Amino acid sequence: MAKLIALNKPFGVICQFSGDNNTLSDYVDIPNIYPAGRLDKDSEGLVILTDDGKLQNLISNPKYNKTKTYVVQVEGEISDDVASSLQKGVQLKDGNTKPARVKIIEEPSWLWVRTPPIRIRKNIPTSWIEISISEGKNRQIRRMTASVGFPTLRLIRTKIDKWHLGDITSGSYVTL
Structure with missing residues (x-):
């Protein structure tokens, strides 16, 4: 049976097992498991790890349209x-x-x-949004919020498909 692990990846951790420090190996001591997809160093939250290559591909390959949900703090008061x-x-x-x-x-x-902690500017408020996407462009959420004038300050993945x-x-x- 496949091993399946849900990790709450902290900020600053690289989503790989090899490297000098601040990698998944600092938090998970299970051999022969790998992340199903990536979560960049500046993001936090849910990472699924498995030893099953087919399952890893099913979760991470954009062609399978798995929905990923994030809670995002942005700079500014976001509108409807x-x-x-x-x-x-x-x-x-x-x-x-x-x-x-x-x-x-x-x-x-x-x-x-x-x-x-995130940077705080006394004269600039922040807002929170929940956003769900089914594709995986590099740093997509950050680029999306920046493109509409609301830079991402904090990004936390809360769901991948059926896993929370x-x-x-x-x-x-x-x-x-």
């Missing part, structure tokens, strides 16, 4: 019109994004403290 623009898809340098599900939310009550982050604490994992 901007959220609607993100929903329709936006133009990036490498093409249009597919339509996304986007909703403006309150700051999540379950949020953990990030180390280091739940109450896994930052830096911890559970066996699925």
Whole structure:
């Protein structure tokens, strides 16, 4: 039976097992498992790890349209019109994004403290959105929010297809 692990990847961790420090091997000590997809160093949240190559491909290959959901803190007070623009898809340098599900939310009550904290500017408010996409362009969410004038300050993946982050604490994992 395939091993399947859900990790809450902390900020600053590289989504690979090899390297000097700040890699998945600092948090997961299970041999012969690999991430099903990537989450960049500046992002936090759910990473699925498995020893099953077919399952890894099924989760990570964009052709299978697995939905990934993120909670995103952006700089500025985001409006319904901007959220609607993100929903329709936006133009990036490498093409249009597919339509996304986007909703403006309150700051999540379950949020953990990030180390280091995000930059805070006294005169510029922040907003939170939940966004779900089914493609995986490099740094897509960050590029999408920037393209509509709202730079991403914090990005946390909460769901991949049927798997949820739940109450896994930052830096911890559970066996699925």
